[in-house]
Structure formats: structure tokens, C-alpha cells
Amino acid sequence: MSLDKIVVTVASIAGMGFTYWFFLAKKEKEVQVSGSIDIAVEGGYTPEVISIPKGKSVKLNFLRTDSTVCLEEVVLGDFKIRKYLPLNQKVVIEVTPERSGEFIFTCGMNMYHGKIIVK
Amino acid sequence: MNSDKKTFSIKGMHCASCVAAIEGSLKKVDGVLEATVNLATEKAMVTFDPERVTDERLRSAVSNAGYQALINEEAKTESDEEKEKQKELRDLRIKVIVSLVLGGLILWGSFPGIIKTAPVFLKNFWVQLFLATPVQFWAGFAFYRATISALKHRTANMDTLVAIGTTVAFGYSAFVTVLPQLVIKIGIEPMPYFDTGTIIIGLILLGRYFEARAKAGTSEAIKKLIGLQAKTARVVRDGKEADIPISEVIIGDSIRVRPGEKIPVDGIITDGESSIDESMLTGESMPVDKITGNIVVGATMNKTGTFTFNATKIGSETMLAQIIKLVQEAQGSKAPIQRLADSVSSYFVPVVIMLAFLTFAVWYNFGPSPTLLFALLNTVAVLIIACPCAMGLATPTAIMVGTGKGAEHGILIKDAESLETAHKIKTIIFDKTGTLTKGQPEVTDIIPIGSISRDELLKLAGSIEKGSEHSLAEAIVRAAEAKQFMVSKVEKFQAIPGHGVEGVIDGARVVFGNKRLMDKESIDIGSANKEISGMENNGKTVMMLGIGNKLVGLIAVADIIKESAKEGLAALQKLGIEVVMITGDNQRTATAIGKTLGITRILAEVLPDQKEAEVRKIQAEGKVVAMVGDGINDAPALAAADVGIAMGSGTDVAIEAADITLINKDLRSIATAIILSKKTMRTIRLNLFWAFGYNVILIPVAMGILYPFFHLLLNPIFASVAMATSSVSVVSNSLLLKRKKFF
Numbered sequence: 001m002s003l004d005k006i007v008v009t010v011a012s013i014a015g016m017g018f019t020y021w022f023f024l025a026k027k028e029k030e031v032q033v034s035g036s037i038d039i040a041v042e043g044g045y046t047p048e049v050i051s052i053p054k055g056k057s058v059k060l061n062f063l064r065t066d067s068t069v070c071l072e073e074v075v076l077g078d079f080k081i082r083k084y085l086p087l088n089q090k091v092v093i094e095v096t097p098e099r100s101g102e103f104i105f106t107c108g109m110n111m112y113h114g115k116i117i118v119k
Numbered sequence: 120m121n122s123d124k125k126t127f128s129i130k131g132m133h134c135a136s137c138v139a140a141i142e143g144s145l146k147k148v149d150g151v152l153e154a155t156v157n158l159a160t161e162k163a164m165v166t167f168d169p170e171r172v173t174d175e176r177l178r179s180a181v182s183n184a185g186y187q188a189l190i191n192e193e194a195k196t197e198s199d200e201e202k203e204k205q206k207e208l209r210d211l212r213i214k215v216i217v218s219l220v221l222g223g224l225i226l227w228g229s230f231p232g233i234i235k236t237a238p239v240f241l242k243n244f245w246v247q248l249f250l251a252t253p254v255q256f257w258a259g260f261a262f263y264r265a266t267i268s269a270l271k272h273r274t275a276n277m278d279t280l281v282a283i284g285t286t287v288a289f290g291y292s293a294f295v296t297v298l299p300q301l302v303i304k305i306g307i308e309p310m311p312y313f314d315t316g317t318i319i320i321g322l323i324l325l326g327r328y329f330e331a332r333a334k335a336g337t338s339e340a341i342k343k344l345i346g347l348q349a350k351t352a353r354v355v356r357d358g359k360e361a362d363i364p365i366s367e368v369i370i371g372d373s374i375r376v377r378p379g380e381k382i383p384v385d386g387i388i389t390d391g392e393s394s395i396d397e398s399m400l401t402g403e404s405m406p407v408d409k410i411t412g413n414i415v416v417g418a419t420m421n422k423t424g425t426f427t428f429n430a431t432k433i434g435s436e437t438m439l440a441q442i443i444k445l446v447q448e449a450q451g452s453k454a455p456i457q458r459l460a461d462s463v464s465s466y467f468v469p470v471v472i473m474l475a476f477l478t479f480a481v482w483y484n485f486g487p488s489p490t491l492l493f494a495l496l497n498t499v500a501v502l503i504i505a506c507p508c509a510m511g512l513a514t515p516t517a518i519m520v521g522t523g524k525g526a527e528h529g530i531l532i533k534d535a536e537s538l539e540t541a542h543k544i545k546t547i548i549f550d551k552t553g554t555l556t557k558g559q560p561e562v563t564d565i566i567p568i569g570s571i572s573r574d575e576l577l578k579l580a581g582s583i584e585k586g587s588e589h590s591l592a593e594a595i596v597r598a599a600e601a602k603q604f605m606v607s608k609v610e611k612f613q614a615i616p617g618h619g620v621e622g623v624i625d626g627a628r629v630v631f632g633n634k635r636l637m638d639k640e641s642i643d644i645g646s647a648n649k650e651i652s653g654m655e656n657n658g659k660t661v662m663m664l665g666i667g668n669k670l671v672g673l674i675a676v677a678d679i680i681k682e683s684a685k686e687g688l689a690a691l692q693k694l695g696i697e698v699v700m701i702t703g704d705n706q707r708t709a710t711a712i713g714k715t716l717g718i719t720r721i722l723a724e725v726l727p728d729q730k731e732a733e734v735r736k737i738q739a740e741g742k743v744v745a746m747v748g749d750g751i752n753d754a755p756a757l758a759a760a761d762v763g764i765a766m767g768s769g770t771d772v773a774i775e776a777a778d779i780t781l782i783n784k785d786l787r788s789i790a791t792a793i794i795l796s797k798k799t800m801r802t803i804r805l806n807l808f809w810a811f812g813y814n815v816i817l818i819p820v821a822m823g824i825l826y827p828f829f830h831l832l833l834n835p836i837f838a839s840v841a842m843a844t845s846s847v848s849v850v851s852n853s854l855l856l857k858r859k860k861f862f
Contacts, residue, residue: 005484008494012480016473023469026273043268068265069207069331070276070508075515077453080534082515086203089130092186110464110511111276112269 030117033058041074041085042066045105045114054118057096064088073108076116082108122152123169125177126366129161130187138435144184148176155369155434162366163188204335211328214258218321221250226314244296244311251313255289259320275468277508281323283472284502288316288835291495307489312496319503319839326843330508333850336857337516340523341450344443347399347418352383355427372430376421384417384430385437391426395419400438401783402528442782445531449522450515454535456803457514460810464507471505471818478822486823493823496835500821504838505814508846513806516853521799524857529783530792531767537778540762541796543743547691547764547789548722548734550748550756551702551709554766555716555786556678558749560591562598563659564675568647574602576672580664582607583622583631587614591660594676615639617726619662630665633705637663637670644670658711660704680715687786688716694790697742701725701733701756730756747789764789802856806849813845 001009031037031047034056040046041064052058062074064085075082079095097103097118105114129141138156141163145154150171156163165177174190181188227233228241240246256263262285265278292311295302299309351362355373365383368374373389376382382395392410397403397419406422409415415428418439434440453461475498482494518535525532532538549555567576581599584592585606599606609629612622618639619632630640634651637644642665644651650673651661659675688698701722702709709723722733730746734756737744746753746760757763757777765777766784781788821838825831 001484008483009480012476015476019469019472019476022273023275023472024466043265043270044272044274046272048272066265066268068261068268068278069327070265075451075453077451077457077535080448080452082447082451090187091130104461106461106464106511108511108515109508110460110515111468111507112272112274113465 028115035059036061038063038090039114040065041071043068044112048113049115049117051117051119052095052097054097054100057094060093060095062091062093064091070107070109070111074105075108075110076103076105078103121169122166124164124166125190126162126164126364127177128189129156129163129181130189140184141181141186144180145177148172148180151177151180164366204331208328208331211324211331215321215324215328218254218258218317218324221254222314222317222321225250225317229311229314244309244313247311247313248293248296251289251292251317254317254320255285258324259285262320275472277468277506279468280471280502280505281319283475284499284835285316285319287495287502288312288319288499292316305491307491310492315496315499315835318836319499322836322839322843323503326847329847330512330850333847333854334512334516336854337519337850338450338523340519340526341443341446344439344446344526347381347439349381349383349418352430353377353380366434368430368433370430370433373427374430375425375427376415377425378421378423380421382415382417382419382421382428385432386415386428386430388413388415388426388428391424393424393426394422396422400442400529402530402788403783403785438782442526442531445533445780446522446526449532449534449538450519452518452534452536454514454518454539454803456539456800456807457535460510460513460807463811464511467505467507467510467814471501474818474822475501482823493832497821497823497832499835500833500838501818503835504817504821504833504842506810506842506845507814509810509813509849510807512846512849512853513810514803516850517799517802517806517856520853520856521795521802525792525795528788528791529781529785530788530795531780531782532792533778533780537762538796538799540743541745541779541793542800544696544745544762544793545742546697546699546737547745547747548699548701548737548756548760549688549718550730550746550753551700551704551712552678553749554747555684555700555712556680558678560594560660560676560678562594562674563677564654564673566647566650566673566675568670568672571671574604576664576674577602578604578607579624579629579666580631580662580672580674582624583609583612583620583629585609586612586622587620589614591662591676592620595662595674627666632662634663637665640665640668642668642670646670647673652707655705655707656711658708658715660708680712681786683786684716687789688718690787690790691793692717694793696793699737701730703727728755731759734759745789747786764792798856798859802853806852809852810845810849813841817841 028049029047030049030051033050033052036059037050038061041062043066062085064071064087067087072085073082074085076095081093083091083093085091100118103116105116106112141156142154145151145163145165150168151165153166154163178188178190224241225247227237228247262278262282265276266282269276269279292313295309295311302309349365352365352368353360353362353375354368355375360375368384374383388409388411390411394406394408395415396406397416400416400419417437478501479494479498482497483490486493518538521538522532552558565573565577567573577599580595581604584595586609607624609622609624614620615636618636619630621630630636644663647670654661654675659677661673661675663670664672691698697720698718699720699722700709700713700718703725704723706723709721713721725733730753734744734746743761745762745764746756747764748757749766757765762779763777764779764781767780767782779792821833823832
């Protein structure tokens with residue numbers, strides 16, 4: 001095998017490994033919430049994983065600053081909420097989880113994800 | 120003390136609890152006398168002392184509750200949002216046109232076959248670089264912006280794939296243009312691929328443009344419902360009539376409605392009568408005649424008469440607001456069938472990027488010469504062909520159209536799961552009274568036995584039943600009152616559950632009830648047996664009156680079967696669904712009613728608290744069971760069933776207990792709801808099959824899996840055509856549901 005082929009092969013394997021590590025092996029930072037939390041909507045959701053107590057009402061204040069079409073809606077399917085997020089305007093979504101578990105929230109096209117952990 | 124009133128918009132409201140939170144916060148402000156918040160209009164109305172309360176204090180009170188008050192400024196309305204969307208679409212259209220025109224010129228100057236006809240300057244690589252640069256970095260800017268912000272979160276999406284794919288094509292082409300000698304040195308002809316990147320960007324933006332337009336159509340039902348709301352109400356206060364904004368109407372207001380006007384809120388007619396078109400909410404095309412005492416519903420249209428009504432429900436409490444809330448919730452809910460797409464979507468883009476690396480390595484190592492070019496173009500094709508959006512849109516768009524379509528016809532579906540379960544229903548249990556029948560029994564036969572007269576018999580029965588709360592008693596009392604009989608005084612009245620009533624009238628002991636009561640009292644009914652069974656066989660409920668221990672008469676009561684019942688049940692049977700009737704009536708009466716309606720499986724003499732157990736028994740047979748009831752008395756049975764269907768009555772939409780609410784109260788709508796569910800599920804399955812199949816088949820094709828066998832490769836430009844059409848076709852397929860006829 002010529003040198004260039006070895007370089008390309010190694011670089012491709014490294015690229016695959018990096019892709020796996022970068023996107024799929026990331027550790028999710030869990031943010032504990034009581035009462036209310038601001039969630040920045042820009043290239044995803046910050047914070048991405050929030051933990052809330054069961055039976056308590058929590059306000060999720062979404063503020064979208066990213067004009068990506070996909071992010072213009074946020075969907076909390078388990079809470080039956082699909083909400084339009086106008087650009088640069090805070091939208092408050094109140095949830096009161098009745099059961100514990102992990103519930104994802106996504107953008108309108110299911111491309112960006114966040115998670116609500118109910119304990 | 121001076122008081123002032125102010126109405127202002129509030130941003131960020133979502134649910135009824137927001138209303139309470141904002142009202143509470145506003146009322147805490149020193150000087151605020153009254154604060155009411157309307158969820159439907161997203162407005163607050165505050166009465167306050169102007170010397171103590173400033174706009175700033177109101178604003179901060181709302182802000183403390185977590186919302187935004189827009190005092191002295193107008194909230195962005197639905198139409199503003201619409202304008203914003205229109206502007207986005209316009210910008211997108213310009214980008215599509217510029218990209219495709221410039222891309223087309225580059226293609227003309229570089230694509231084999233047509234290149235011969237192109238003017239010389241278009242064949243110049245530097246000109247092509249000049250034309251491609253704005254497309255890559257201006258039209259394609261959105262892809263970069265989305266990619267960069269997603270990378271900050273260590274996530275990737277479709278934009279990431281497009282950005283990488285087109286950058287690779289553009290970067291290689293720019294390199295070839297600027298440093299052609301270097302490329303020649305490694306044995307490759309210096310040929311740029313500016314056409315690939317520009318046309319890909321143009322086509323993907325074009326797909327996005329069509330997708331955005333189509334997607335707007337999926338939420339049309341909500342817009343239509345919101346549009347039904349009246350803007351003003353003609354309120355009569357202190358003898359004066361005035362048109363006021365609907366947000367200022369309060370409960371108890373007297374509202375005048377003239378012919379051709381929209382009824383602003385829910386209420387009860389206090390004066391006048393009219394014919395009202397309720398089709399916008401119930402789907403029922405025939406206007407309904409309403410008189411004093413009848414309920415009127417906001418957003419329906421007054422046809423002929425003028426009347427005044429008393430407002431009983433306003434703002435978020437009105438039927439229209441509840442319907443909007445329900446449909447919005449249903450459209451935001453998740454269908455179980457979506458789970459697969461959910462789990463795939465998180466891994467999809469990173470996996471495609473990994474496949475792109477793999478493609479490059481394999482083609483570079485094992486591909487034909489020039490390996491670098493093959494590796495490059497196939498990698499770009501893999502990145503471009505992948506379309507995760509189609510998977511994300513497959514289920515929700517169909518759910519949105521399906522639930523919206525139901526709402527337009529008076530069928531309210533609580534959530535996506537109910538819509539999904541409805542297509543699996545094998546058995547439907549109908550509660551008899553109030554569901555199959557009108558729930559207003561009437562006296563049909565009065566048969567005196569012995570010397571007593573008909574009138575005397577009815578008078579005695581009416582007197583003793585006066586104290587009873589049973590629904591059949593009501594019919595007898597009504598019949599007695601219709602003849603204006605004076606009710607006799609009853610002493611020692613007693614109701615015996617499951618039997619009837621007893622008491623003493625004019626010194627004589629009178630018992631009135633069913634056969635069980637007569638047996639208990641040892642009253643012989645042998646002589647009347649034939650008449651009793653004859654009437655029961657006709658679906659009538661027979662009650663017997665005994666004085667002392669002698670039978671003196673029979674009174675039969677029957678409930679009227681709803682006009683839509685027979686047709687509705689036949690439609691279900693045609694769908695292969697087993698129909699069961701459940702009732703507290705005796706077996707013979709129930710069988711007779713069942714026979715009229717064509718029902719063979721009848722559960723008679725079931726006490727109200729046993730209905731839930733009966734539902735579970737049928738479920739234990741392995742069937743998916745729906746229960747149809749009035750939504751209030753049958754709540755446990757409705758909740759126990761796989762799908763609870765409530766017949767909405769008046770303004771009481773029994774949302775909580777039921778999965779599906781028929782506000783049109785038409786039994787034929789049950790079959791319609793099931794057909795709607797079946798068609799929606801078929802659309803979802805087709806969408807998912809298409810979205811998954813598309814990626815599963817075309818990604819390997821783009822990787823070049825067909826090359827060893829057929830020497831077939833996917834040109835990245837064709838990949839972008841496929842990708843642009845895939846999500847558009849999914850959304851369009853969902854929109855086709857709108858055109859299907861169910862009714």
C-alpha cells in the first residue's frame with residue numbers, strides 16, 4: 001500500500017473515530033431546575049438536559065436567537081406541546097410532569113434534541 | 120378613589136395556569152383593583168388606581184410571573200407572524216433564483232455535452248469561481264451558520280451535511296483553479312466542480328422553499344379555528360347598547376345578536392329566538408332553532424332572528440377556546456409509531472458523516488483512476504443524499520392534518536396516540552341512554568287495571584314519583600304535569616334502589632316500580648303478564664302501580680332512538696367492528712332496542728358502577744375496545760376503554776375523560792373518526808416507509824454499492840434533486856389527507 005493510501009486510510013478511520021467521539025460520546029450535563037429556567041435556542045438547546053421534580057410546575061423560557069428554520073418550533077410531544085418560537089422573543093412553556101422518566105424535546109423536524117429528566 | 124382600566128397583550132402564555140399566575144401577580148400590585156387575563160386573546164385587563172399604579176409596575180408584575188407585558192404596544196399578531204414567514208419565503212426565493220441561475224451558467228460552461236454551446240468566458244475557471252463564490256457563501260450562508268452553532272453543541276443536522284458536502288466540492292474546485300499545476304503533478308486533470316456545489320445549494324434551497332409552503336398548510340385547521348372568533352360584542356349595559364372588544368366582555372353581560380351576526384361568546388338566550396348555523400364547530404350543516412333558555416355557542420352564526428343572551432363563558436372557557444386548545448395539544452402530541460424515527464434521528468447525521476469517511480477511504484484505496492476524484496464526488500453524494508428531515512416530518516405532519524381535518528367536522532381527537540389506537544378498534548360498546556337514545560324518556564302507554572281511570576293512574580304515579588330522582592320518574596312527572604294534575608300529598612315516601620318507590624297517599628299504601636318490587640310486595644301480576652311482555656318486546660320500560668297488595672295499572676316509558684343511530688351502527692358493522700350495547704334496562708327491553716338497531720350483543724341490567732368491569736371483560740378477550748358514552752356519567756368506563764368516545768353536549772366538552780369527543784353528537788361520526796384514523800395511519804406508514812426506504816436504499820447507492828456490478832454512480836447533483844424532493848414529498852403526502860373524502 002502506497003504512503004498516500006495509508007495516510008487516507010488512517011485519516012478516515014481517525015475521522016470516523018472523531019465523529020463518534022464528538023457527536024455520540026459526549027457527556028450530557030444535567031441541570032437541576034426548580035421553578036423556572038432559561039433555555040437558549042441556538043444551534044440546539046442550552047442547557048440540553050434538565051432535571052425537574054415530579055409533580056412540580058416548571059417554566060421553561062425558550063429564547064430563540066438562531067434563524068435556522070428547523071428550530072422555529074419546539075415540540076414536547078409527551079406534554080402535548082408544539083410551540084412556535086418567534087426569533088428573539090422569550091416563549092414560556094409551563095410543564096407539570098405527572099410521571100417520572102426521560103422525555104425528549106425536539107425541534108419541529110426532530111433534528112435538535114433536548115431532554116427533560118423527571119425524578 | 121379614581122380607577123382606570125387598561126387592556127394589554129401578554130407574550131409567552133401557554134396554559135390555564137399561566138392565567139392564574141399572571142392574575143395573581145398583577146393583583147398583588149398595590150393599587151390594582153381587578154385583573155383578568157384571557158388565554159385565548161392573550162390579553163390582560165386591569166382595573167387600577169392611576170395614582171398608585173404605573174405601567175412599569177404592571178410590566179414588572181407580569182415579568183415576575185415569567186411573562187412579557189406589551190403595554191401601549193401591540194403584540195405580534197398571527198398576521199405579523201405570517202408576514203415574517205412571508206418575508207423569509209421571499210428571501211429564500213431570491214436565493215433559490217440566484218443560485219440556480221448562477222449554477223446553471225456554471226453548468227453550461229462545464230457539463231459535458233452542453234459545454235460546446237456555451238460562450239467562451241463561461242468555460243473560464245476563474246469566471247466559474249467568481250460565479251460560485253456568492254452562491255456558496257451568501258445563498259449557502261444559512262447552512263454554515265446552522266452548522267457552526269450546532270457544532271458548538273456537539274450536534275449535527277442536515278445543514279451540517281450540506282455545508283460539508285458543498286464545501287468539499289467548492290474547496291476542491293477552488294484549489295484546482297488557483298493551483299492547477301499541483302493537481303497535474305499528481306496525475307489528475309485540473310477540472311473544477313463548481314456546478315456541483317452551486318446546483319446542490321440551489322436545489323436544496325428550492326426544496327426547502329416548497330417544504331415551507333407545504334408545511335404552512337398542515338397547520339391551517341388551527342388558523343381557521345382562531346379565525347372563527349368574533350372581534351366585538353354588542354353589549355347591553357345600563358340600558359345602552361355598545362359594541363365592545365370581545366376581550367372586555369364579562370360573565371353576566373347581556374349581549375344582543377342581530378341577523379347575520381356572529382355570536383361572540385357562549386351563553387343562554389334570555390329573550391328572542393333564532394335559527395343558528397353551528398356548522399363551523401359541529402360540522403352539522405342544518406341550522407339549529409334556538410329559543411329562550413337554549414344555549415348558544417360563541418363563533419357560531421346567527422341566521423334569521425334577533426335575540427339577547429346572557430354571557431356564561433368567556434375567554435379560555437368558551438367552547439371555541441377549548442376546541443382550539445384541544446386541537447393544539449393533539450397536534451403537539453406524539454404518536455407511538457414515531458418512536459422509531461425518534462431513536463434513529465439522534466444517530467443519523469453522525470452515522471452519515473462516518474459513512475462519508477468510509478466512502479472516501481474505500482474509493483481512494485480501491486476505486487478506479489483518478490481515485491481522488493471518485494472518492495471526492497462519492498463522498499459529496501453520500502453527504503448530500505442523506506435526508507433526516509423526511510423522517511422527522513413523516514409522522515407529525517400527518518397527525519396535524521388528521522386531527523385538523525377531524526376538528527373541522529366536529530370530531531375532536533385528544534392526542535396522536537388516540538388517533539393511532541382508533542384504527543385498531545375491534546369492538547365498540549355503546550351506552551344506551553343518552554348515547555343511542557336521546558336520553559329523554561317519554562310516557563308511551565298508560566294501562567289501568569280494574570276500576571281506576573287512566574288519569575287517576577297517571578296522577579297517582581306522578582304524585583309518588585315526584586320525590587324520586589330517577590330519570591324515568593322525570594318522564595312520568597312531566598306527563599302528569601302536562602295534564603295539569605294536582606299532585607297528591609305523599610307520606611312515608613321511600614325510594615328502593617333497583618326496585619322503585621313506595622309511600623302513602625290518602626291513607627292507602629302505594630308502590631310503584633318494576634317486577635322485582637311487585638314480587639317483593641307479593642303483588643300478583645299474572646293477569647298483566649302478556650301486556651307487560653308485549654310492551655317490553657317493543658323496547659319499552661314498564662312500571663307497575665300497586666295499591667294495598669293489588670296491581671292497579673301499568674305505565675310504560677320509552678326513550679327515543681337517535682336519528683343517526685341506525686346509520687351510524689351500520690357503518691361501523693360495515694367496517695367489521697363488533698357493536699355492543701350496555702344498559703341498566705332489563706334484558707327484554709334491551710333486546711328489543713338492540714333488535715331495532717341491529718345489535719346482537721347486549722349487556723343488560725348492568726349497574727352504572729359495573730360498566731368499567733364490562734369494558735375490561737371484553738378487553739380480556741384480546742380486543743381493542745372503544746366505549747361511547749356521554750362523557751360525564753361514564754367517565755370510568757371511558758377511561759378504562761382503549762379509546763373513550765364522548766358525545767359532547769352543549770358547551771360541556773368532556774375533554775378529560777374522552778380520547779375522542781364528538782361535538783356534533785352524530786353517531787355516524789364514530790365510523791368517520793375510525794376511517795380518519797385508518798387513513799392517517801396509512802399516510803404515516805407510507806411516509807415512514809418512504810423516508811426510511813429512501814435513506815436505506817439511496818445512501819448505499821451514493822456510496823457506490825452498484826458500481827462493481829453495473830458501473831453505476833450517483834452524480835451529487837442528482838443526489839441533491841432526490842434529497843430536495845424527499846421531504847417535500849412527505850409533507851405533500853400528508854397534505855393529500857386533506858383532499859380525502861370521509862364524510
